[in-house]
Amino acid sequence: MNRNQKIKLYLFTLIMSMAVIFAITFPRLTLPFGFAYIIYLMVRPLTVRLITGSRRQRILYFFLVLTGSILILLPLAATIYNIDTSFSAFTQELPEVQKVLQEKFFALKLKVFEKYGYRINVEPVSYIMIKIETHGSDLLTQIPNYLSHLFEWLLLVPLFLYFFFMESRRSSNKLLEAVPNIIFEKSYVLFSQFNTKFGEYMIAKFIEATILGTIVTIGLSIIGFPYALVLGLIAGITNILPYIGPVLGVIPALFIALLSKDPNASMAGMLFVFAIANLIDIILVFPLLVSKIVNLHPILVVVSIIIGSQLGGIVGMIVIIPFIAFFKLLFIEIYKDLSVQL
Amino acid sequence: MTYEKEITEKIMKGESTSDRLEIPLLKYLWDAGPISFLSKEGYHDFFKKIPVLSSFSDNEVRLFTKFLHRREFQPDEVIFKQGDTGYGFYFIFSGSVNIFANYNPQGNEQGELVIKLDSRQYFGEMGLLEEYNRRTATARAGENTILLGIFKPDLERMLELHPVLGAKFLREMALIMANRMGQLTREIVSLKKKLKELELKG
Numbered sequence: 001m002n003r004n005q006k007i008k009l010y011l012f013t014l015i016m017s018m019a020v021i022f023a024i025t026f027p028r029l030t031l032p033f034g035f036a037y038i039i040y041l042m043v044r045p046l047t048v049r050l051i052t053g054s055r056r057q058r059i060l061y062f063f064l065v066l067t068g069s070i071l072i073l074l075p076l077a078a079t080i081y082n083i084d085t086s087f088s089a090f091t092q093e094l095p096e097v098q099k100v101l102q103e104k105f106f107a108l109k110l111k112v113f114e115k116y117g118y119r120i121n122v123e124p125v126s127y128i129m130i131k132i133e134t135h136g137s138d139l140l141t142q143i144p145n146y147l148s149h150l151f152e153w154l155l156l157v158p159l160f161l162y163f164f165f166m167e168s169r170r171s172s173n174k175l176l177e178a179v180p181n182i183i184f185e186k187s188y189v190l191f192s193q194f195n196t197k198f199g200e201y202m203i204a205k206f207i208e209a210t211i212l213g214t215i216v217t218i219g220l221s222i223i224g225f226p227y228a229l230v231l232g233l234i235a236g237i238t239n240i241l242p243y244i245g246p247v248l249g250v251i252p253a254l255f256i257a258l259l260s261k262d263p264n265a266s267m268a269g270m271l272f273v274f275a276i277a278n279l280i281d282i283i284l285v286f287p288l289l290v291s292k293i294v295n296l297h298p299i300l301v302v303v304s305i306i307i308g309s310q311l312g313g314i315v316g317m318i319v320i321i322p323f324i325a326f327f328k329l330l331f332i333e334i335y336k337d338l339s340v341q342l
Numbered sequence: 343m344t345y346e347k348e349i350t351e352k353i354m355k356g357e358s359t360s361d362r363l364e365i366p367l368l369k370y371l372w373d374a375g376p377i378s379f380l381s382k383e384g385y386h387d388f389f390k391k392i393p394v395l396s397s398f399s400d401n402e403v404r405l406f407t408k409f410l411h412r413r414e415f416q417p418d419e420v421i422f423k424q425g426d427t428g429y430g431f432y433f434i435f436s437g438s439v440n441i442f443a444n445y446n447p448q449g450n451e452q453g454e455l456v457i458k459l460d461s462r463q464y465f466g467e468m469g470l471l472e473e474y475n476r477r478t479a480t481a482r483a484g485e486n487t488i489l490l491g492i493f494k495p496d497l498e499r500m501l502e503l504h505p506v507l508g509a510k511f512l513r514e515m516a517l518i519m520a521n522r523m524g525q526l527t528r529e530i531v532s533l534k535k536k537l538k539e540l541e542l543k544g
Contacts, residue, residue, distance in 0.1 A: 192495035
């Protein structure tokens with residue numbers, strides 16, 4: 001590599017690093033930008049067939065974004081109040097849940113001591129209780145926060161989305177011109193593959209979460225279980241996470257069941273609804289929609305989700321999977337190259 | 343058939359040429375015209391002079407150029423190395439490209455100069471068509487060179503957006519491959535002939 005090529009590579013790395021710093025510094029701008037990009041990747045295959053190449057492209061994309069915003073975002077914004085109220089009521093019941101769990105635990109501790117003379121250590125259980133209290137309330141209070149930003153996003157997301165539809169090709173070509181020759185071919189192909197996989201993964205997960213969330217909401221409403229909408233929403237969102245998602249989704253419902261007058265009956269009904277929803281997901285939805293898109297080892301998925309949650313909370317947990325799939329692709333390519341050179 | 347011929351034939355037959363003005367096409371034709379000072383890129387003339395793409399109409403050339411990436415290389419800069427994974431096919435817009443083959447893959451030397459390619463020639467077609475392609479030679483820019491590259495994602499996008507154009511381009515790629523195969527067969531025949539002559543002498 002000569003001097004000019006090295007300067008170009010360093011300059012490109014510097015610009016990329018600055019872009020990352022900008023993204024981290026201004027999350028109120030970069031988050032809707034990223035969200036709009038995800039939606040763009042999700043709907044691109046459909047719009048490409050319908051609109052690109054048409055003579056009235058600009059007008060069609062404008063109406064598509066406008067109609068999409070009205071059809072999806074406005075009803076969501078209208079239901080924010082209901083969801084927010086339910087979430088507030090739900091989080092207010094968390095201390096009650098903690099109290100019930102503590103009572104049950106101490107009763108069990110006493111029983112064990114009376115029967116076997118063994119004293120159960122309290123510290124790990126108290127630690128879990130504190131964790132449930134802090135993390136549980138954090139997790140639940142974050143969701144209404146995300147939803148309350150919807151009004152701001154209502155303006156920004158369609159604006160960015162329209163930009164992606166109209167200008168993405170031209171802008172990405174301009175950006176690609178700045179990529180040094182030495183890494184161009186590989187990075188362009190990997191970036192395109194990642195975009196396609198990411199879009200496919202997100203749309204598959206969105207459909208899967210919607211189906212599961214709807215089944216859980218309807219099922220819980222039928223059996224008269226409280227907070228059916230909130231629990232359905234939580235089950236849908238957590239289901240986006242492979243393997244541990246279904247388990248996480250059922251935990252808030254378990255706590256609610258413990259508070260009811262007849263815990264055993266409501267727990268059995270609730271578990272039946274979740275079992276049916278997850279069975280439909282495992283047998284029908286997952287094999288048809290998701291399985292072929294992300295081919296990762298279960299242990300890698302669980303480790304990735306833990307890392308994702310540490311880096312970016314719920315969003316990090318969801319988004320980390322396609323990124324790990326991308327890095328897997330990248331490592332395979334690098335490994336193939338190295339194996340040829342050695 | 344070129345756009346001009348198409349229009350002339352329609353006028354001769356008394357058919358309507360078009361029900362509406364196609365502004366992008368008119369703009370492109372204006373830019374591509376010989377008197378235009380706006381024709382910075384000159385892609386139209388360039389592709390019209392490449393025999394293998396001569397069957398493309400003016401509009402198809404216009405659409406085809408949208409899928410290309412312009413890459414600039416300095417003298418002796420590596421375009422790709424032997425053994426690299428190949429993803430793209432390049433047209434030499436200006437400058438020249440030297441192709442080297444290293445017959446001893448363990449050695450670190452550059453290899454032997456196989457061929458020098460000049461403007462309007464092309465290389466790397468296997469990278470575009472094969473699923474897992476390994477470059478069989480190293481390509482280096484001979485001087486300040488501008489290449490127009492098309493890569494696997496672009497071909498997939500072209501087939502999705504403009505299937506007729508994509509199929510036409512693939513047909514031309516098949517022709518390029520067939521020509522290369524023909525050359526190889528002739529070379530093998532000639533080498534076998536030489537080998538036989540040597541055996542008879544020996």
